[in-house]
Amino acid sequence: MEVQSKFVTLKNQIEGAPQESYFEIKETSLKQISNDEAQLIVKNLYVSIDPYQLNRMKSHSSTHSATKYANQVKLGQAIDAHGVGRVVVCGDERFKEGDLVVGHLGWEEYTLINTSTADGFFRKIESSEFPPSYYLGVLGTSGLTAYAGFFNVCKPKKGDFVFVSAASGSVGNIVGQYAKLFGCYVVGSAGSNDKVDFLKNKLGFDDAFNYKEETDFDSALKRFFPQGIDIYFDNVGGELLEAAIANMNMFGRIAECGVISEYTNKRRSAPNMLDVIYKRIAIQGFLAVDYTHLFQEFMSFTCDQLRNDKIQAIEDISMGLESIPSAFVGLFNGSNVGKKLVQLE
Amino acid sequence: MEVQSKFVTLKNQIEGAPQESYFEIKETSLKQISNDEAQLIVKNLYVSIDPYQLNRMKSHSSTHSATKYANQVKLGQAIDAHGVGRVVVCGDERFKEGDLVVGHLGWEEYTLINTSTADGFFRKIESSEFPPSYYLGVLGTSGLTAYAGFFNVCKPKKGDFVFVSAASGSVGNIVGQYAKLFGCYVVGSAGSNDKVDFLKNKLGFDDAFNYKEETDFDSALKRFFPQGIDIYFDNVGGELLEAAIANMNMFGRIAECGVISEYTNKRRSAPNMLDVIYKRIAIQGFLAVDYTHLFQEFMSFTCDQLRNDKIQAIEDISMGLESIPSAFVGLFNGSNVGKKLVQLE
CATH class of the missing domain: 3.40.50.720 (NAD(P)-binding Rossmann-like Domain)
Structure with a gap:
C-alpha cells in the first residue's frame, strides 16, 4: 500500500527569528511496507510545535557545540516532531489498524514508523479517558x-x-x-x-x-x-x-x-x-x-489531577498542515497560550 | 593588661582593582580583659590574604545583592581575616597562655577574642606535627x-x-x-x-x-x-x-x-x-x-596525604604587617603561588 503525504520542509537554514517564507509544503509517497519489518504507517492527527526546533534549523547547528546534540533539520526533508496519530497500515502484531499512537512522528500527514528502532516515547494510547491531544501536552x-x-x-x-x-x-x-x-x-x-x-x-x-x-x-x-x-x-x-x-x-x-x-x-x-x-x-x-523513569509516576499523578479538575490542560490548536509554519513562527512572537499544536484532520 | 596593636585599615572603599595607597597602618590599644567574660588576647603570627576580601571593600558592597552576605569592611577599622596566633592574655579556662589558636583574627598585631561568640572555625591547634601556617592553607x-x-x-x-x-x-x-x-x-x-x-x-x-x-x-x-x-x-x-x-x-x-x-x-x-x-x-x-560537617574527614585525609608526601603545602609568605597591602594587591596581579600569607613575627 502507498499513501500520498504532504509535509512541511525547510528551504533555508535559519539565522535569527524564523519566518514563514523559510518553509514550504512538499508531497511524497510513502510506500507499501515490507512484510519482513515491523513497520506502521500512521496518519497524523496532531503535531507538536515547539521552540527547541529552531535550534535544529539554525545555519550553525551542525557544528555548534550545544545544538549538535539535537539532530540538525535537513533542508527539503520532512521535519520530525512529536505527534499523535492513527495506525492506517499495520505491520507489527503489537498494534492494529485504528490504534492511536503517540511519539516521534513529523510535520507531515503520514509517518512511516519502524517500530523496532522507534525511541522509548513511542507507544499506543490505551485509554480514551482524555482527548488524544493531551498526550502531546499535559500528558506528554x-x-x-x-x-x-x-x-x-x-x-x-x-x-x-x-x-x-x-x-x-x-x-x-x-x-x-x-x-x-x-x-x-x-x-x-x-x-x-x-x-x-x-x-x-x-x-x-x-x-x-x-x-x-x-x-x-x-x-x-x-x-x-x-x-x-x-x-x-x-x-x-x-x-x-x-x-x-x-x-x-x-x-x-x-x-x-x-x-x-x-x-x-x-x-x-x-x-x-x-x-x-x-x-x-x-x-x-x-x-x-533523562527522566523517563518518572514517566509512570508523572502520568499517574497528572491524570488524577486532571480527573479532579486540579490541573487544566491548556492547548492552543491551529488547523491544517499549511498552518504549521505560522504556528511555529508565532511561538517566537508570543502568539500561543499553552501547548501549541496543529490538528491535521 | 593592655597591649599596643598596629593594624591595617582601609581609607577608601574600592572601585576596580585595589592599590596599596588605599590602605594605611594605624595603632590602637587593646584593653585588659574583664574577668567576667571569656576573652583572649591573641598575638597574631600569620594572617591569611584572600581575594574575596576585595568584595567586602567595594563601594557598593553595603547594598550589593551578593556581597551583602559578606560583612562590609568599615573604613578606619581593623579588617578581620583568618589567622594563626598565640594566646598572650587568657580569660577562658579552656585555653592557656602560649596556646596556638586558629580562626577569625585580623590584619593586625593582636586580636581580642570573645570566645563565647567566636565562630565554629576558632579553635586551639593541638598538634605540633605541622607548621602553624598550614592551618590557614592546606589544613585550613x-x-x-x-x-x-x-x-x-x-x-x-x-x-x-x-x-x-x-x-x-x-x-x-x-x-x-x-x-x-x-x-x-x-x-x-x-x-x-x-x-x-x-x-x-x-x-x-x-x-x-x-x-x-x-x-x-x-x-x-x-x-x-x-x-x-x-x-x-x-x-x-x-x-x-x-x-x-x-x-x-x-x-x-x-x-x-x-x-x-x-x-x-x-x-x-x-x-x-x-x-x-x-x-x-x-x-x-x-x-x-557549609561543609564544616566534613572538617574532620577533610583533616584526617589531608594530614595523611601530607605525612606520606602525597600532597604538598604550597605557601607564599611575606614578612611583616606593613607588607599586607602589597600582598593583597598582588593577588590581583597574579603575584602569589599557592596560599598567600603574611607572617607577623
Whole structure:
C-alpha cells in the first residue's frame, strides 16, 4: 500500500527569528511496507510545535557545540516532531489498524514508523479517558518536562517562592500549576496583559506580570518577590535570568529548561556569579529524556489531577498542515497560550 | 593588661582593582580583659590574604545583592581575616597562655577574642606535627574549600577530565592535587610560564597553560581537552568560564568557587545556556562554611596525604604587617603561588 503525504520542509537554514517564507509544503509517497519489518504507517492527527526546533534549523547547528546534540533539520526533508496519530497500515502484531499512537512522528500527514528502532516515547494510547491531544501536552513531553524539572531539579519545599518565566507557555503553565498544588507561592511572567490575566484568574497563579511593560526586571522581581525567590524555572534566559539570580534567596535552585529569548538573538545572560557563589545557587540544565523513569509516576499523578479538575490542560490548536509554519513562527512572537499544536484532520 | 596593636585599615572603599595607597597602618590599644567574660588576647603570627576580601571593600558592597552576605569592611577599622596566633592574655579556662589558636583574627598585631561568640572555625591547634601556617592553607579554609568543592560539589569519577583555573592559587593547587590523587586527568590554567612549569613539574598536573598567552580560550581548551571537560573548578569566571562551558561534556559539573577576573572589572561571564541545557550541565555556587560537617574527614585525609608526601603545602609568605597591602594587591596581579600569607613575627 502507498499513501500520498504532504509535509512541511525547510528551504533555508535559519539565522535569527524564523519566518514563514523559510518553509514550504512538499508531497511524497510513502510506500507499501515490507512484510519482513515491523513497520506502521500512521496518519497524523496532531503535531507538536515547539521552540527547541529552531535550534535544529539554525545555519550553525551542525557544528555548534550545544545544538549538535539535537539532530540538525535537513533542508527539503520532512521535519520530525512529536505527534499523535492513527495506525492506517499495520505491520507489527503489537498494534492494529485504528490504534492511536503517540511519539516521534513529523510535520507531515503520514509517518512511516519502524517500530523496532522507534525511541522509548513511542507507544499506543490505551485509554480514551482524555482527548488524544493531551498526550502531546499535559500528558506528554511538556508535562514530563514540567514534572521532572519542578519536582526533581528544583527540589521544592512547601512555601517556597517560585518564579516561572514564559509561564503561559507549554511547560511554564504546567510548572505553575504543579507548584501551586505543592503549596508554593507562584509568580509567572508572560508577554501580554491577557496572558497575565489568564495566569492569575484561570490558572491560580498568586501573581503574574507582563515583562514587556517592565523597564527594569530587577525592580519588577523585587516588587513581586519582596522576600526573594527560592526557585526559578527558566524558559527564557537573557536579562530575566540575570534579574532572577540577583533576587534569588540563599540556596536557590534554577532549572534551565529553555532560553527562548536567546534562540533568536545574541543577547546572552550574563548573571552575577558572585551572587551564585555567595547565595550558593544551583543552576541545572535538564531535558525530559533523562527522566523517563518518572514517566509512570508523572502520568499517574497528572491524570488524577486532571480527573479532579486540579490541573487544566491548556492547548492552543491551529488547523491544517499549511498552518504549521505560522504556528511555529508565532511561538517566537508570543502568539500561543499553552501547548501549541496543529490538528491535521 | 593592655597591649599596643598596629593594624591595617582601609581609607577608601574600592572601585576596580585595589592599590596599596588605599590602605594605611594605624595603632590602637587593646584593653585588659574583664574577668567576667571569656576573652583572649591573641598575638597574631600569620594572617591569611584572600581575594574575596576585595568584595567586602567595594563601594557598593553595603547594598550589593551578593556581597551583602559578606560583612562590609568599615573604613578606619581593623579588617578581620583568618589567622594563626598565640594566646598572650587568657580569660577562658579552656585555653592557656602560649596556646596556638586558629580562626577569625585580623590584619593586625593582636586580636581580642570573645570566645563565647567566636565562630565554629576558632579553635586551639593541638598538634605540633605541622607548621602553624598550614592551618590557614592546606589544613585550613583553603583546604576545606578545595576538599568540599572537589569531592562534594564536583562529584568526581575516576578518569574524569578536570579543569582548574587559577590552578596555582590557594585553593586551585589543592584541588588539582586532590584530583590527581583521585585518579582524574587534570589540566590547570595560570598566569605565567613559571606557574605552568610549577603545576606540571612540581604538582603533577597532567598539563597546564598560561592563559595570558592564549588568544582564544575556546581553542585552548579544545587543545587540552580533546575529549571534553567533565569537571570545571572555577576560580576566575569571565571568558574562561564561557569557554569551559562550551567544552564541557554531557552531565558536566561546575563548582563556582570564585570569579577573580570579575572582582576587578565588569566583564561578566555570558555562557551559552543552550550548552547548559543540552549538555545538562550543573553549576553550583558554594562556600566552605557549609561543609564544616566534613572538617574532620577533610583533616584526617589531608594530614595523611601530607605525612606520606602525597600532597604538598604550597605557601607564599611575606614578612611583616606593613607588607599586607602589597600582598593583597598582588593577588590581583597574579603575584602569589599557592596560599598567600603574611607572617607577623
